[in-house]
Amino acid sequence: MRDVAIIGVGMTKWGELWEKPLRSIFVESALLAIQDAGVDKIDSMVVGCMSSGLFIGQEHLASLLSDYLGRNPVPSTRVESACSSGGLALRQGFIEVASGMSDVVLVGGVEKMTDVTGCEATYALGTAADQEYEGYHGLTFPALYAMMAVAHMHRYGTTRDQLSMVAVKNHDNGSKNPLAQFPSKVTVEMVNQSVMVADPLRILDCSPITDGAAAVVLCPADMVKKMKKPMVRITGSGQASDTISLSSRKDITWLESTHLAALKALAMAGRKIQDINLFEVHDCFTIAEIMVTEALGLAERGRGGKAVEEGLTLLQGKYPVNASGGLKAKGHPVGATGVAQAVEVVKQLRDEAGERQVKGAKRGLTQNMGGTGGSALVHIFEAD
Amino acid sequence: MRDVAIIGVGMTKWGELWEKPLRSIFVESALLAIQDAGVDKIDSMVVGCMSSGLFIGQEHLASLLSDYLGRNPVPSTRVESACSSGGLALRQGFIEVASGMSDVVLVGGVEKMTDVTGCEATYALGTAADQEYEGYHGLTFPALYAMMAVAHMHRYGTTRDQLSMVAVKNHDNGSKNPLAQFPSKVTVEMVNQSVMVADPLRILDCSPITDGAAAVVLCPADMVKKMKKPMVRITGSGQASDTISLSSRKDITWLESTHLAALKALAMAGRKIQDINLFEVHDCFTIAEIMVTEALGLAERGRGGKAVEEGLTLLQGKYPVNASGGLKAKGHPVGATGVAQAVEVVKQLRDEAGERQVKGAKRGLTQNMGGTGGSALVHIFEAD
Numbered sequence: 001m002r003d004v005a006i007i008g009v010g011m012t013k014w015g016e017l018w019e020k021p022l023r024s025i026f027v028e029s030a031l032l033a034i035q036d037a038g039v040d041k042i043d044s045m046v047v048g049c050m051s052s053g054l055f056i057g058q059e060h061l062a063s064l065l066s067d068y069l070g071r072n073p074v075p076s077t078r079v080e081s082a083c084s085s086g087g088l089a090l091r092q093g094f095i096e097v098a099s100g101m102s103d104v105v106l107v108g109g110v111e112k113m114t115d116v117t118g119c120e121a122t123y124a125l126g127t128a129a130d131q132e133y134e135g136y137h138g139l140t141f142p143a144l145y146a147m148m149a150v151a152h153m154h155r156y157g158t159t160r161d162q163l164s165m166v167a168v169k170n171h172d173n174g175s176k177n178p179l180a181q182f183p184s185k186v187t188v189e190m191v192n193q194s195v196m197v198a199d200p201l202r203i204l205d206c207s208p209i210t211d212g213a214a215a216v217v218l219c220p221a222d223m224v225k226k227m228k229k230p231m232v233r234i235t236g237s238g239q240a241s242d243t244i245s246l247s248s249r250k251d252i253t254w255l256e257s258t259h260l261a262a263l264k265a266l267a268m269a270g271r272k273i274q275d276i277n278l279f280e281v282h283d284c285f286t287i288a289e290i291m292v293t294e295a296l297g298l299a300e301r302g303r304g305g306k307a308v309e310e311g312l313t314l315l316q317g318k319y320p321v322n323a324s325g326g327l328k329a330k331g332h333p334v335g336a337t338g339v340a341q342a343v344e345v346v347k348q349l350r351d352e353a354g355e356r357q358v359k360g361a362k363r364g365l366t367q368n369m370g371g372t373g374g375s376a377l378v379h380i381f382e383a384d
Numbered sequence: 385m386r387d388v389a390i391i392g393v394g395m396t397k398w399g400e401l402w403e404k405p406l407r408s409i410f411v412e413s414a415l416l417a418i419q420d421a422g423v424d425k426i427d428s429m430v431v432g433c434m435s436s437g438l439f440i441g442q443e444h445l446a447s448l449l450s451d452y453l454g455r456n457p458v459p460s461t462r463v464e465s466a467c468s469s470g471g472l473a474l475r476q477g478f479i480e481v482a483s484g485m486s487d488v489v490l491v492g493g494v495e496k497m498t499d500v501t502g503c504e505a506t507y508a509l510g511t512a513a514d515q516e517y518e519g520y521h522g523l524t525f526p527a528l529y530a531m532m533a534v535a536h537m538h539r540y541g542t543t544r545d546q547l548s549m550v551a552v553k554n555h556d557n558g559s560k561n562p563l564a565q566f567p568s569k570v571t572v573e574m575v576n577q578s579v580m581v582a583d584p585l586r587i588l589d590c591s592p593i594t595d596g597a598a599a600v601v602l603c604p605a606d607m608v609k610k611m612k613k614p615m616v617r618i619t620g621s622g623q624a625s626d627t628i629s630l631s632s633r634k635d636i637t638w639l640e641s642t643h644l645a646a647l648k649a650l651a652m653a654g655r656k657i658q659d660i661n662l663f664e665v666h667d668c669f670t671i672a673e674i675m676v677t678e679a680l681g682l683a684e685r686g687r688g689g690k691a692v693e694e695g696l697t698l699l700q701g702k703y704p705v706n707a708s709g710g711l712k713a714k715g716h717p718v719g720a721t722g723v724a725q726a727v728e729v730v731k732q733l734r735d736e737a738g739e740r741q742v743k744g745a746k747r748g749l750t751q752n753m754g755g756t757g758g759s760a761l762v763h764i765f766e767a768d
Contacts, residue, residue, distance in 0.1 A: 001484050021516065053437040057519065059511040060466035063758035066625040067632070073644050075623035076759065077472060078464045082444035088461060092476065099483030100385050127443040132405065135441065239459035241450040248451070260457050374447035375460065 003221035008037025014212035048089030049335035082128035086338025087368030087377030109339035146198035156302035164191035174325020181331030210331030214340035236380035238264030257376035280341035338368035387605035392421025398596035417599035432473030433719035466512035470722025471752030471761030493723035530582035540686035548575035558709020565715030594715030598724035620764030622648030664725035722752035
């Protein structure tokens with residue numbers, strides 16, 4: 001397999017983009033990535049999107065997007081793995097370049113979520129759970145993660161304040177990200193007193209409904225050298241599955257798929273988790289980030305809440321988590337999230353992250369997951 | 385890139401499978417393929433499905449299916465390209481094995497289409513067209529292909545009887561396929577007099593709404609040799625895109641994406657179209673098969689109707705097309721179709737196709753397309 005690098009990244013402001021259709025949102029980010037890469041020709045496209053079918057009544061998405069990007073007849077592939085669709089697109093692009101099948105692959109992620117009502121969006125997102133064993137019985141994602149939170153609090157003593165500290169940290173970081181949907185700071189008190197969604201999760205524990213896209217351009221590492229561009233290699237890629245239904249899970253306080261995907265990605269890169277300088281992880285709810293830090297090995301099992309309280313994951317901490325603001329503040333257009341994580345890591349490794357720059361960062365990790373962890377993708381990035 | 389082979393295939397009877405959920409339909413075919421392959425361990429899964437979101441309210445499909453197949457934590461990927469989702473899954477699996485990323489990859493396709501009303505199914509299928517420029521204005525797939533048929537008839541003199549002869553041929557072949565949804569013979573008169581759907585297309589010009597799945601197991605060719613199993617290599621893979629909307633197409637009587645995908649696949653295999661002994665192609669409507677035979681180069685441009693009339697594509701003809709019965713008789717569970725085409729070709733190349741065997745076939749081709757040809761996948765298979 002060939003060495004693979006990211007030669008260009010692109011992302012526009014996320015939010016409720018009522019005036020723009022999905023195709024325009026995607027094309028804007030894709031053009032930025034292609035411009036940043038400085039390439040004329042792309043050989044192939046991979047697009048991550050969770051549910052354009054339910055959100056905007058459009059399937060055959062990869063054909064639509066190669067068309068609107070003016071890139072026909074390039075092969076164009078859509079992948080779906082619920083909220084980890086973006087991470088999965090990155091992996092498929094990585095494999096395609098590594099194999100030698102294509103040289104320059106555009107990897108994009110996109111979701112347009114605000115063209116439907118809140119109820120319809122909750123239903124569409126709920127299709128990431130097991131429809132027959134969870135959805136039909138009324139379970140929504142806030143409810144599923146609330147059960148995980150209650151179990152974590154009960155077993156490990158994780159506190160309400162610790163959950164809130166995740167939101168406070170990520171909004172602090174997000175306030176330094178001009179592309180974030182909610183670049184506004186919050187306090188522990190504000191989170192603690194915000195509207196209850198599914199006990200113990202309150203509205204400020206939840207990532208928002210977002211329209212947005214992100215894109216990266218992959219190519220062989222040799223090409224980056226020849227073009228004399230900053231080198232950011234993808235050195236590890238891990239993917240794993242777990243039961244889709246929470247009821248089948250051995251332990252609902254532990255994210256096994258994230259744990260296994262991280263082990264695979266780190267093994268491929270020949271690194272330990274302690275070698276990594278920054279982390280973009282899937283904080284769809286505050287409890288999710290706490291559980292992810294444990295599954296990655298940044299905190300011991302059950303100590304993820306304590307870790308955030310002790311400042312381990314702050315921007316200036318030992319293991320900065322979600323410098324971008326995370327899903328919480330940056331927004332969570334589900335299919336785009338995994339690609340946007342890669343955009344942030346590349347900007348950080350190129351020392352282009354402005355006020356939220358993690359100083360001297362040379363290695364970054366992204367972790368993206370679907371549903372309650374039924375799928376997980378982890379990637380490792382390294383600057384030369 | 386490594387040489388890739390198909391070591392196992394599986395498919396069950398297609399039809400209106402009201403008593404079975406999607407997950408069971410998929411698992412039955414997958415288990416047959418794994419049993420046929422004689423492997424214990426699979427490293428990865430790729431699943432093609434067009435719209436489980438709209439048909440059964442379920443996304444995150446690859447996670448669900450690895451779970452129900454008892455294969456967690458293997459990486460599990462869903463791909464979507466409308467009705468060519470199955471062909472796309474095959475290509476992704478091919479790239480994954482060729483790259484060295486995985487050794488044994490299960491590639492499946494599935495669709496459960498009969499849990500919704502006919503109107504809802506027509507809407508879901510319609511999301512393969514451009515929702516903003518075609519769908520919102522009332523265009524459905526029979527209507528889109530009807531326009532292509534009218535243009536083809538007007539420009540090239542293709543006749544009503546020639547359209548019907550495609551259906552007659554494919555139902556003849558399908559009557560020899562015990563897994564076909566409609567293994568019943570029809571006559572030119574029956575097709576000509578069947579209920580009008582969208583002028584000139586009648587109900588017997590159209591492929592049916594179907595529940596079904598199909599699966600194949602891919603591995604490095606070396607492994608097939610070691611296991612002393614019949615060798616069927618995938619020697620070529622081509623993918624191309626075209627405008628999603630028919631209104632943007634330069635020529636609505638020509639399938640450019642199929643043409644380009646075939647050129648790529650044949651170039652990779654180092655073959656000419658005349659070297660191929662049998663063809664499984666995308667006859668979603670009778671006019672589609674006529675246009676595909678032209679795009680592949682089996683008939684000259686505009687002569688596809690004449691070719692079927694002259695018997696070129698009959699089971700005992702020079703270029704047998706759709707020995708399986710095609711989408712017309714076998715059924716068309718959209719995400720499964722591209723994988724089922726590979727199942728048929730492998731059975732033919734292994735001399736296991738019974739009454740519909742193409743004698744002495746050593747090389748086969750599959751052609752699978754999305755929408756009105758917005759995407760197309762072509763694969764070449766060769767027996768040693």
